[in-house]
Amino acid sequence: MSDLDLLRGTLDLLILKACTWGPRHGYAVTSWIRDTTRGELEVEDGALYQALYRLEQRGWLTSEWGLSENNRKAKYYALTAAGRRQLKAQVSTWERYARAVGRVLREA
């Protein structure tokens, strides 16, 4: 797995996770990820947006225009049923992966 693939898979997971609590607009997603990772993942917002669009295309997210907190037009993203299933699967894969890597590091 190349760095990029790993990064992409991780990004997707994070974005899907960001949307579990209901529809969010693009900025809310980027700021939630930045805040929860405390800035430790150096991901540009532009890449996040591209990921958002890609996920929508895959049918895991769906978007709708709405009004934001301060009454501005914003595009809101929400998880679809398929997205929810995907998130569940990716979370378990990621956890298994992380456990395996952790075990290897502890053994060494």
Added chain:
Amino acid sequence: MNPLFEGLRRVFRLDRGPQGAEADVDLELEHHFAAAVEDLVRRGMSPEEARIVADRRFGDLRKTRQALVALSRTQAARRRNWEWRADWWLDVRHAVRNYASTPGVTAAVVTMLALGVGANAAMYGLLDKLFVQPPPHIRAPEGILRLYVRERSGFTGGEEITHSQFDLEQYAALARDVPAFAALAGYWGPSREASGRGQQAEQLRTQTVTGNYFEFLGVQSARGRLLEPADDDPTAAPAAVISYGYGQRRFGGSDAALGRALDLGGTTYTVVGVAPRGFSGATANAADIWIPAEIAGAAQGPHWRQRYWGGLPLRALARLQQGVTPTVAAEQAAAVLRAHYETALLPRGDRPPPFGALHVLTGSFMDAFGLEGISEGLRLSLLVGGVALILLVIACANVANLLMLRAATRRRELAVRSALGAGRWRVARMLLIESTVLALAAGMAAIGVAAVTGRVLRVVPVPNIQWATGVVDLRVLLFGSAVALALGLLAGVVPAVQARRGAGVDDLRAGVRAARRGSTPVRAGLLVIQGALALVLVVGAGVFYRSFEAARNHDAGFDLEQLLVVNLSPMALNPMDRPTLQEERVAAMDEQVRHLPGVMDVAQTSNMMAMSWTNLPLRVQGLESLPRMPGMRGPSIRGVTPNFFRVAGLAITRGRGFTETDATGAPKVTLVNTAMARAVWPSGDPIGGCLYVGAGSGECTTVVGVVATERASLRSDEVVMQYYVPLAQYPLPGNSRSLLVRARGKPEELVEPTLRAMAELFPDLPRDRARALSQWYAPERRPWKVGLGLFAAAGGLALFIAAVGLYAVIAYSVRQREHEFGIRRALGAQVSDITRLVMAQSVAFAALGAVLGAGLAYWGARFVTPLLHRDVSARDPAVLILASAVLLAACLLAGLFPARTAARADPRAALQAE
């Protein structure tokens, strides 16, 4: 951006096109930066700093924007495609769910459309075959003409008639001497001929044809060869061609049929070929077998060619020379026929001279359009077609009405959809899909109805036509389903459009007083039309019923319903060639039948009752010539046993009947019927009058009594002057005899035992020789029976449909006005007041429908008059009044249930809603 447009766009989920995608991305990014800066400022940065940080965090804006726009475009395209399909499916499912939620209305609509269209499709098939489509397998049928003759014949007392019967001499003259004809062919029949002997004999539908018949029509054989001119040679072995269907039925296949021998009229024919499948000859009426006219005629004895009316006639078909008009050909043909009269017929003196001129007319190849006028069967078919059409109109009116009501109840749904941004087209597409679903269901059901109706139509209106192929074919089915589809769409879309119009904010607001609209003018008009057409059909049933009754009560002169006729005359194609009866066998037969259980009495007669007449030269003492009266035939002679009048139920009005003493050698006596008595002795007393029977007879036959006149036909006014003589004194050779059997119960039950006796004593006679007398009249009564059945069924159906329609409309309006009725109740209106209020609607519809329907029935009377009993008027006021009463009753019944609902309206609920 215009908010309305934005709303529409949202509902349609329209993407914004190429520019739209960019604008969308820009708008989203704009929001991102604004939100980011706002957020960072809130966390303590200066706006300038915040902007820089947001920019840095985002990365390469230009590249990202490009990538996003590209992604957005492919996404939009994919979604458009997917949504389009998903929406279709959604609409179809929505439509099915929608219809399933109102199963009653849906079933009614589908049933009505299917009945209306299916019946019409089958009818179209029948009329198409009768009037439009030439019989199959014929080359260039449009080039074929039928020949007719218009003349004043000596046979008909100088009355001008048009007919299409040519004897073989005339045919030969036409074929030889008319230069305008490129080809001429002749045929006769199909008529039923017995093949084989006795009660096992098979009835074959036989067409006698000229040798060039098949060549003239341009038919190719399926097996073997067809008839050729060489087959006309009387010395050749008699050849026959059979139909494909008969070959299958009788021999199990065309190959097995070749070379088989078939006996017809005493001649044995060899099957030389099989006609192609579906070929029915020059008429729609299919034949089983074709034989050469020359051979069949020769079997009838020496002078068969010249016997004009009684012998073997032909109908003539002609193809013209290039560039010759039918008028020229007709003139040439007329000249040839006139010359034939002058040179051949008149010198021979074997037929009376014609009165006045003779003309030849040419007509269409299609038999149904013959110059002889439309036959009863065809008229009935047309009538059936008309009735089917009326039913279709009623069905469509009702379907439209029901769908309009349905649409009206959906105004709210449509208004909500509109308000949510569904555009006109989106709604239209939904309604269109709904209609299509409905129409498809109706179309499939219509195909089923058409198949069943087609089977019935094959035999009911024109039973004497045997079809070589089914009435309903693929073309008819396609036509039917196309019509059903079109009507279904129309019926669905029109109400939808009507409902869409003005479905707006009002409908959203509607709470208690949803719609004040009662019935719209369109809806009311459709109801009135349905009522009117239903009335027309009920009137039709009424007048046909009266015809039926009139025929039953009609003074046939004798007891039609109790008599069985057994014809014992020997078999022969020509009455003149019959061998003499074996009297002892007749006596034995009389004895056997007399002792069958259920037989009251048996009489003998020289001529079959009401079916056959014999005219002899007759002189009346004191008269120069016999009076000729319009609509009167005869005088005819009949020899009878003394008990004949009692058995037949013919009343002797004056004088005496015959006794056993009026035997051979005793003084000759006769009874005349009332028609003859009135004509011959208009003022005097016929009793004691003197008849000289037979050419040059000098012996007086004394009139001893007068007897009631037996009717020859239930349909026509024609009367036969008739005189009866004792069978013992009958002046003609005894080669014709029938038993007249009076039954205690139904004469039909005596047929089988009689046939058993006949099989023993008269083994040569076929099964159809013993029949109930009423059966002879069945063809005359058939139009009334069919008419009655048809109109009764159609009228009942129409009334039911109209009543359902009225019920639906009134029930709807009652539901709309429930509030009003509640208020009325609260204000003191009685149950009866409200019932009356609602019922008044029903009565108004019934009255309007009756008035309009009466007008239509009055106008339509012309179409059924020729089919009715002559004593029954198609404009019978009693029938009209009764039919109106039936319509009123149906309407009242339809209004009764809604009226009761209205009367139960809760005043409290109405007041609370205020």
